[in-house]
Amino acid sequence: xxxxxxxxxxxxxxxxxxxxxVLRSGPERAAWRRVxxxxxxxxxxxxxxxxxLIGLADSVHxxxxxxxxQGASILDELLRFVSDRGDPxxxxxxxxxxxxxxxxxxxxxxxxxxxxxxxxxxxxxxxVYAGLAGGLPGRGGAAACAVFDAIPTxxxxxxxxxxxxxxxxxxxxxxxxxxxxSEARLLVICAILGFVRTPALCRQVQARTxxxxxxxxxxxxxxxxxxxxxxxxxxxxxxxxxxxxxxxATAFPVLILVEALxxxxxxxxxxxxxxxxxVLSDALALAxxxxxGGDVLLAALVPLxxxxxxxxxxxxxxxxxxxxxxx
Amino acid sequence: xxxxxNFDRRLALRPRxxxxxxxxxxxxxxxxxxxxxxSRARGPTAPAARGNGxxxxxxxxxxxxxxxxxxxxxxxxxxxxxxxxxxxxxxxxxxxxxxxxxxxxxxxxxxxxxxxxHPAVPTAVLFNMSATGIGHLTETLFFDRSVRVLGGDFGxxxxxxxxADEVAGRIGPSAALVGVPALLFVLAAALTGLGxxxxxxxxxxxxxxxxxxxxxxxxxxxxxxxxxxxxxxxLQASGFGPGRLADDGGRLxxxxxxxxxxxxxxxxxxVGLMPALADAPARxxxxxxxxxxxxxxxxxxxxxxxxxxxxAFGSIGFLFLLSLVLETVFEVPGLGRYAVEAFHAGDAIALxxxxxxxxxxxxxxxxxxxxxxxxxEAPRSR
Numbered sequence: 029x030x031x032x033x034x035x036x037x038x039x040x041x042x043x044x045x046x047x048x049x050v051l052r053s054g055p056e057r058a059a060w061r062r063v064x065x066x067x068x069x070x071x072x073x074x075x076x077x078x079x080x081l082i083g084l085a086d087s088v089h090x091x092x093x094x095x096x097x098q099g100a101s102i103l104d105e106l107l108r109f110v111s112d113r114g115d116p117x118x119x120x121x122x123x124x125x126x127x128x129x130x131x132x133x134x135x136x137x138x139x140x141x142x143x144x145x146x147x148x149x150x151x152x153x154x155x156v157y158a159g160l161a162g163g164l165p166g167r168g169g170a171a172a173c174a175v176f177d178a179i180p181t182x183x184x185x186x187x188x189x190x191x192x193x194x195x196x197x198x199x200x201x202x203x204x205x206x207x208x209x210s211e212a213r214l215l216v217i218c219a220i221l222g223f224v225r226t227p228a229l230c231r232q233v234q235a236r237t238x239x240x241x242x243x244x245x246x247x248x249x250x251x252x253x254x255x256x257x258x259x260x261x262x263x264x265x266x267x268x269x270x271x272x273x274x275x276x277a278t279a280f281p282v283l284i285l286v287e288a289l290x291x292x293x294x295x296x297x298x299x300x301x302x303x304x305x306x307v308l309s310d311a312l313a314l315a316x317x318x319x320x321g322g323d324v325l326l327a328a329l330v331p332l333x334x335x336x337x338x339x340x341x342x343x344x345x346x347x348x349x350x351x352x353x354x355x
Numbered sequence: 356x357x358x359x360x361n362f363d364r365r366l367a368l369r370p371r372x373x374x375x376x377x378x379x380x381x382x383x384x385x386x387x388x389x390x391x392x393x394s395r396a397r398g399p400t401a402p403a404a405r406g407n408g409x410x411x412x413x414x415x416x417x418x419x420x421x422x423x424x425x426x427x428x429x430x431x432x433x434x435x436x437x438x439x440x441x442x443x444x445x446x447x448x449x450x451x452x453x454x455x456x457x458x459x460x461x462x463x464x465x466x467x468x469x470x471x472x473h474p475a476v477p478t479a480v481l482f483n484m485s486a487t488g489i490g491h492l493t494e495t496l497f498f499d500r501s502v503r504v505l506g507g508d509f510g511x512x513x514x515x516x517x518x519a520d521e522v523a524g525r526i527g528p529s530a531a532l533v534g535v536p537a538l539l540f541v542l543a544a545a546l547t548g549l550g551x552x553x554x555x556x557x558x559x560x561x562x563x564x565x566x567x568x569x570x571x572x573x574x575x576x577x578x579x580x581x582x583x584x585x586x587x588x589x590l591q592a593s594g595f596g597p598g599r600l601a602d603d604g605g606r607l608x609x610x611x612x613x614x615x616x617x618x619x620x621x622x623x624x625x626v627g628l629m630p631a632l633a634d635a636p637a638r639x640x641x642x643x644x645x646x647x648x649x650x651x652x653x654x655x656x657x658x659x660x661x662x663x664x665x666x667a668f669g670s671i672g673f674l675f676l677l678s679l680v681l682e683t684v685f686e687v688p689g690l691g692r693y694a695v696e697a698f699h700a701g702d703a704i705a706l707x708x709x710x711x712x713x714x715x716x717x718x719x720x721x722x723x724x725x726x727x728x729x730x731x732e733a734p735r736s737r
Contacts, residue, residue, distance in 0.1 A: 181672050
């Protein structure tokens with residue numbers, strides 16, 4: 029199992045833990061019930077679950093071969109099974125492109141979610157500290173967030189990826205196997221894409237913390253002897269978790285699209301790594317030369333469009349449900 | 356009770372326009388204050404206007420927000436410059452050498468391959484402070500570079516070309532390629548939004564049909580055979596792209612821009628217009644006999660405009676993404692293409708220049724949004 033596979037499995041475990049936590053917590057369960065209750069929320073969740081399983085099937089390898097280090101994944105076997113029984117009249121290039129698109133789903137989950145999830149604890153910690161401390165840390169944190177916000181996101185991404193080139197080379201030296209450079213690039217790009225979204229979330233957490241600590245309810249609780257740590261743990265953190273979930277849901281489709289565009293421009297993932305962006309780039313190149321170019325482009329665009337549409341609808345439902353819960 | 360009745364009676368006897376003015380007081384207060392702020396502040400009526408305490412408060416709030424917006428924009432510029440400098444010239448290996456040599460066109464050939472070969476700084480300056488010294492970097496290089504950039508001298512890129520000339524030559528194609536879809540998007544969104552206002556004003560099947568016809572006609576005008584898609588023929592004839600910006604590609608862009616404009620107008624209708632039309636002042640104005648079109652235009656549309664502030668924030672950054680992608684797809688030599696070329700050539704100095712230009716435009720855009728906020732929305736939020 030490669031490191032990116034391990035990260036993907038870790039992401040699935042994170043999603044499972046969050047789901048279990050939601051099932052146990054009363055207010056959150058009510059909000060998620062509203063998400064599942066809407067048609068768009070249920071449909072998008074189902075579609076995203078299917079995509080999550082596709083990515084998981086791509087991360088679990090059946091048997092290891094002596095030469096390459098890892099054998100075919102479950103998804104490879106499934107795709108081989110489907111292609112053996114498929115319609116022979118299908119455009120073979122488009123069929124291959126569709127298979128590659130499905131193999132790019134795992135990378136989409138990693139770039140869309142894993143990076144931000146990895147930065148989440150640090151972001152929440154920094155935001156809560158800045159909100160609690162106020163004064164210089166608070167103003168400094170707000171100013172730092174404003175500086176990051178001043179640079180257009182795409183240009184900031186270009187600069188960060190540019191600066192990370194030597195870092196990718198250094199990280200690649202520590203990865204075993206022939207795909208070390210692409211693995212290292214995938215992980216560094218994930219971290220960069222996640223990092224770009226953290227200042228806004230940190231600012232939101234800081235503002236929410238400051239507002240919470242200045243409320244009359246907190247003053248009353250302090251009067252009866254409740255400590256700040258207890259207030260933060262029991263009252264503030266659930267609000268911040270809801271905020272973080274909304275940020276994750278909102279960032280997911282955006283980051284998938286941004287990765288696709290960066291990969292198309294040659295600034296994103298390595299062409300060896302199968303992602304929705306690299307597949308789209310290949311499809312655009314093939315569409316200009318191949319006779320059935322439209323089919324090829326469609327095969328690359330359909331999974332990307334479905335995933336982004338499902339993620340956007342899901343984000344909309346989560347916003348509606350949690351926004352109503354907060355009101 | 357008697358006083359309230361008399362008050363209502365006076366309102367009923369007034370012209371309809373006045374009834375709206377009284378009922379939608381927050382909206383009218385906003386336009387009164389902004390009018391006072393921008394036209395009468397230095398006029399002969401200024402002393403009398405200052406006698407009105409509420410307007411003075413409004414002016415103070417607008418002024419504070421305006422100054423706050425300008426200060427924020429300036430701080431953003433300075434901070435972003437420092438951040439980009441640290442990233443590109445301190446953390447990036449050899450970036451400092453590129454920055455030093457960029458000021459001298461003859462020395463640019465030293466690193467024409469894109470890989471700086473200066474013996475003093477083989478790795479990132481931050482991790483090799485003893486070789487160059489962080490003091491030299493901050494005291495000399497940062498301020499020297501900042502002053503040069505302020506004077507319009509961005510230095511030379513790895514190919515030995517002056518960056519200022521390159522940027523000046525690429526702004527036109529970039530603005531044309533990104534600006535035309537952006538303009539069409541704004542026009543489509545504005546016309547569709549107006550169509551929604553008219554539909555809301557008519558409140559009948561015929562009104563809906565008229566509104567739908569207006570929207571369909573707008574799409575046909577924008578994307579039709581003889582419509583505004585012909586603008587791209589002009590771009591093609593101007594030599595912006597070697598054959599990629601053909602009719603179909605141009606029309607596709609036009610259709611995409613119009614569709615996104617329609618989507619934004621739909622969103623604005625849901626989150627801005629309809630809630631504003633369901634507000635108590637709008638209902639009261641209708642109850643006093645004001646025509647529906649006046650309620651929709653004077654109250655609904657105006658009060659729903661601030662809902663567009665958030666998309667305006669996002670669209671400024673989105674234009675750069677559009678520039679990067681469209682100029683690569685259509686092979687147009689614009690600013691986005693220059694950034695992509697600089698990335699692949701390892702040209703830190705050119706990338707720094709493009710990013711600074713982007714930050715400047717972004718800050719100006721954000722400043723304009725803040726000014727709009729101070730003018731239109733802040734006086735309401737007492």
